[in-house]
Amino acid sequence: MKKLLLTFVSAALMIVMLAVPAAAADLPNVTDAAELMTEQQLATLEEMSEDIAQKYGCGVYIVTVGDYRDLEDTDIQTCAEDLYEYFDLGVGEEKNGILLMLSMEERDYALIAFGQKAHYSFTDYGSRVLAGEFLDNFRSDDWYGGFYDYVERSGEMLALAESGTPVDDYAEDEPEYTPPSRADRIRMSVIIGLVLGVIIAAITCGVFKRQMKNAVKAVGAERYIAKENGMVMHDRFDRFTHQTVHRERIVHEQRGSGGGHGGGTTVNSHGFSGHSGKF
Amino acid sequence: MQSVTNYKCPACTGPLRYDEKTGRLVCDYCGSSFTVSEIESLYAEKDEQAAAAAAAAAEKEEAAQAAAAEEGWDSADMSSDWGKDGDVRAYNCPSCGAELIFDVNTAATSCPYCGNPTIVPGNLSGTLKPDYVIPFRLNKDAAVKALRDYYHGKKLLPKAFASENHINEVKGVYVPFWMYDGSADTAIHATATRVHTNVTRDERITVTEYYDVYRNGTVSFDRIPVDASKKMPDEYMDALEPYDYSALTAFSNAYLPGYMADKYDVSADECAARADDRASRTAENAVSSTISGYASVMVDGRDMRLRRGRVKYALLPVWILNTKWHGKDYMFAMNGQTGKIVGDLPVDKGRYWTWFAGITVAVTAVVTAVQFLL
Numbered sequence: 001m002k003k004l005l006l007t008f009v010s011a012a013l014m015i016v017m018l019a020v021p022a023a024a025a026d027l028p029n030v031t032d033a034a035e036l037m038t039e040q041q042l043a044t045l046e047e048m049s050e051d052i053a054q055k056y057g058c059g060v061y062i063v064t065v066g067d068y069r070d071l072e073d074t075d076i077q078t079c080a081e082d083l084y085e086y087f088d089l090g091v092g093e094e095k096n097g098i099l100l101m102l103s104m105e106e107r108d109y110a111l112i113a114f115g116q117k118a119h120y121s122f123t124d125y126g127s128r129v130l131a132g133e134f135l136d137n138f139r140s141d142d143w144y145g146g147f148y149d150y151v152e153r154s155g156e157m158l159a160l161a162e163s164g165t166p167v168d169d170y171a172e173d174e175p176e177y178t179p180p181s182r183a184d185r186i187r188m189s190v191i192i193g194l195v196l197g198v199i200i201a202a203i204t205c206g207v208f209k210r211q212m213k214n215a216v217k218a219v220g221a222e223r224y225i226a227k228e229n230g231m232v233m234h235d236r237f238d239r240f241t242h243q244t245v246h247r248e249r250i251v252h253e254q255r256g257s258g259g260g261h262g263g264g265t266t267v268n269s270h271g272f273s274g275h276s277g278k279f
Numbered sequence: 280m281q282s283v284t285n286y287k288c289p290a291c292t293g294p295l296r297y298d299e300k301t302g303r304l305v306c307d308y309c310g311s312s313f314t315v316s317e318i319e320s321l322y323a324e325k326d327e328q329a330a331a332a333a334a335a336a337a338e339k340e341e342a343a344q345a346a347a348a349e350e351g352w353d354s355a356d357m358s359s360d361w362g363k364d365g366d367v368r369a370y371n372c373p374s375c376g377a378e379l380i381f382d383v384n385t386a387a388t389s390c391p392y393c394g395n396p397t398i399v400p401g402n403l404s405g406t407l408k409p410d411y412v413i414p415f416r417l418n419k420d421a422a423v424k425a426l427r428d429y430y431h432g433k434k435l436l437p438k439a440f441a442s443e444n445h446i447n448e449v450k451g452v453y454v455p456f457w458m459y460d461g462s463a464d465t466a467i468h469a470t471a472t473r474v475h476t477n478v479t480r481d482e483r484i485t486v487t488e489y490y491d492v493y494r495n496g497t498v499s500f501d502r503i504p505v506d507a508s509k510k511m512p513d514e515y516m517d518a519l520e521p522y523d524y525s526a527l528t529a530f531s532n533a534y535l536p537g538y539m540a541d542k543y544d545v546s547a548d549e550c551a552a553r554a555d556d557r558a559s560r561t562a563e564n565a566v567s568s569t570i571s572g573y574a575s576v577m578v579d580g581r582d583m584r585l586r587r588g589r590v591k592y593a594l595l596p597v598w599i600l601n602t603k604w605h606g607k608d609y610m611f612a613m614n615g616q617t618g619k620i621v622g623d624l625p626v627d628k629g630r631y632w633t634w635f636a637g638i639t640v641a642v643t644a645v646v647t648a649v650q651f652l653l
Contacts, residue, residue: 044649128587185650193646205635208434212624218517220564221557226499229567235495238471251479 027061027087029053034064045144047116047237048151052084056158058117059090059097060151064143067105068155076103077276084272098122100150102138102279109138112274119265119273121161122154125169127274130154138279152242168263285373285395286318286536290430294395296537299418299615304533315533316423322532384508387453387532387540396536408541411458411593415451415538415615420615422449422598429611429620434634437627442605448602450617453540453594454511457547458502459554460588466495468580471573492576494569498562502591505544505550511597512610513553518621519614522595526616530594540594549591559583582651 029049030042042105049060063083065071073079080101084090090097096115103109111131113122122130133153137146166277180188225231265273286295295318305312310407326499336384417586418424426446430436432451469492477484502524528534563581570576596615601608604625611622 014445030363060326184646189647189650190643192650193643194639196646197642200642201635201638204638205435205631207644209626209631212626213433215512215514215518215621215623217514218520218557219560220499220555221503222564223521224500224503224566225561226501229499231496231498233494233496233569235493235564236419236569237491239491241489241491243486243488246487248485250481250483 004218025084027063027089028051029060030062032062032064034102035067036064036102037105037147041144042149045147045151048148048155052151052155052158053091053097056117056121056155057091057096058115058121058152058158060099061089061097061099062147062150063099064102067132068101068103068108075276076101076108076110076162076203077271077272077274079103079114080112080274080276081270081272084112084114085270090118092117097242098154098274100134101197107279108276109135109279110274110276112272113265114272117161119165119267121158123166123263123265124273124275125263126157126167129167130157131275133270135279140279205263286322287373288532289313289321294536296396297414297534299415301416315531318533319531329612352417374526384541384544386542387535387538389537389539396538408592409455409594410591411527412453412530413524413526413533413593413595413616414528414534415596417598417613417615417618418524419449419451419598422451422615424513425570425598425613425618425620426600426611429622430624433624435626435630436624437604437630441593446600449598449600449611449613450598451538452599453535454503454509454516454539454597455541455543456504456516456593456595457507457543457550457554458504458591458593459551459558460500460501460590461503461558462588463499464495464497464556464582464584464586465559465562465566466493466582467563467566467570467578468493469570469578471570471576473572474574486487489571492570492573494566496566496569498558498565500558500561503554503557504593504595504616505553506566507545507550507592508541510536510541511612515610515612515621516597519597519612519619522614522616534594538596543592547592551587551590555585555587 020259028046030045045062049062061084063080068076068079071079071082071147073082079100083101084097084099089095089099092115094115095116096117097223098111098113098118098121101110101112109131111127113119113127130150130153134146137149138141158164267273287293288295288306288309288311290311291306291309293306295313297302297303298305298312301312303312304318318609372500375395387396423446426449428442438487471490471492473488473490475486475488476487504516504520504522506513563583567578598613598615600611600622602611603609607625609625610624611620613620
């Protein structure tokens with residue numbers, strides 16, 4: 001019965017997408033077509049999302065469907081991108097926003113971001129961190145808990161980005177530095193010194209040894225080439241025979257503005273960043 | 280008994296020696312000096328007189344031997360005169376009369392009894408006469424100093440080696456060399472490439488052009504030297520090059536007093552292979568060097584034809600010290616014209632490992648200290 005209902009709501013969303021002109025469409029921040037949450041929960045999330053959108057100029061969206069394939073897409077990430085574009089989601093001229101989409105049929109999710117600010121705030125690494133916040137809830141069917149964490153953490157990430165330190169792997173990926181102990185430092189120094197010492201000693205003694213022998217058989221006679229007409233060229237040519245052409249395609253990888261220390265955001269040709277997976 | 284010559288001062292009959300600085304023959308007893316040509320003409324006259332006197336003496340000796348044979352000693356078991364067979368010859372020193380035993384190839388040496396310079400003219404005359412000689416320009420003092428300098432700063436040289444190896448026994452030797460003129464016709468066929476790369480927004484386009492390259496040329500050589508003495512290691516004599524050929528002069532025995540000299544004991548034909556090898560390598564390199572401006576050159580074929588020209592025989596000046604250390608022979612040679620020195624020195628294993636350990640410990644200490652302070 002539940003499955004039938006889910007299918008019906010998904011179909012309704014598809015009808016909306018196919019029938020309603022984009023300009024007229026107005027999707028709320030939280031669209032629960034899969035009916036995973038109560039009205040109260042939806043209202044709370046809607047309010048939180050709205051506050052964040054107004055504060056940081058970046059929309060935070062939630063869409064749940066029964067089966068994304070009903071919307072005639074081949075994968076959930078493409079489906080989420082189509083939804084985002086179709087309903088003209090995002091805030092401001094750049095249409096900044098982040099969308100979390102759940103498809104219940106095979107427990108798929110997609111988390112996508114659009115716009116310069118969103119890319120800067122939700123880096124590849126940050127996007128994974130954000131997913132880590134809600135996936136554990138979803139795996140235990142705690143839908144509201146997962147969405148709450150998603151909205152709350154998105155707000156925190158936008159705040160960090162606004163202060164100039166978006167969540168990226170340049171900071172959080174590095175293990176905490178613990179200075180080596182005194183004994184370790186001495187041991188390491190002696191080993192490095194010993195290796196360097198042996199190398200330098202071998203090179204130096206090799207030079208000393210070479211100085212002890214300088215008698216070498218001559219192999220050439222350059223200095224005996226006649227002063228006059230030492231070399232006379234009788235014939236010479238350089239004939240072009242053929243040529244080969246090798247073409248190598250250059251792959252451009254678009255990078256966002258976040259990070260810069262090996263982190264950053266990978267943006268696809270449609271202008272979206274993000275990832276998808278199972279929960 | 281064959282005859283040897285030592286040039287005597289026409290003024291006081293003291294022995295003459297060639298002086299490297301002035302290029303003249305000088306007498307250390309009365310201080311007189313003479314040009315090479317003056318002594319040559321004086322001794323040409325004396326040689327004629329000596330030849331007549333020698334013929335008369337030979338006749339007289341034959342008569343005396345015939346008389347002695349009638350009632351002489353039984354010498355049937357004695358070996359034959361070593362001056363006639365084998366690798367040695369016997370001569371009388373014209374100064375002190377001592378009997379001198381020389382190697383058959385020796386052309387100039389000094390008498391071990393009176394020290395006077397002695398020349399064996401027969402070994403450097405007729406067809407054996409050298410065409411050229413480069414006179415010594417650096418004297419024994421310079422050679423001794425150069426050797427001392429050569430030892431200096433050699434960290435692995437056994438300490439006792441320099442003091443025990445009789446550095447003052449360095450000898451000036453005129454070493455026989457063959458000098459080869461010739462040319463090499465060289466043809467080289469190669470495939471060469473030029474590469475152009477053009478980068479657009481989406482593509483890197485690499486165009487490789489192939490060329491059929493041909494070069495044909497002749498490289499001529501003047502006087503490639505190859506030492507003609509078995510006693511002298513080839514690598515030592517090669518390493519002494521180059522000699523300044525502008526000092527090449529027509530040979531005269533008058534340049535030899537005061538030095539040792541050997542005639543060649545390796546023929547020009549036997550030495551030719553080394554000259555050929557050096558010439559062909561150089562000719563190929565020279566012709567190959569005209570193939571330029573390519574990213575790569577792959578030689579498909581080469582053709583070499585050597586044209587041998589004149590061969591000249593020359594004596595070149597070398598200061599030599601032969602010494603022994605712990606049962607092993609060591610030789611040092613210095614170009615008597617330019618001062619270039621070559622030689623193999625013994626390595627003190629104790630010093631080697633002391634240096635090795637010392638450097639290792641020092642570097643380890645420094646690196647450890649620096650790492651620790653940082």
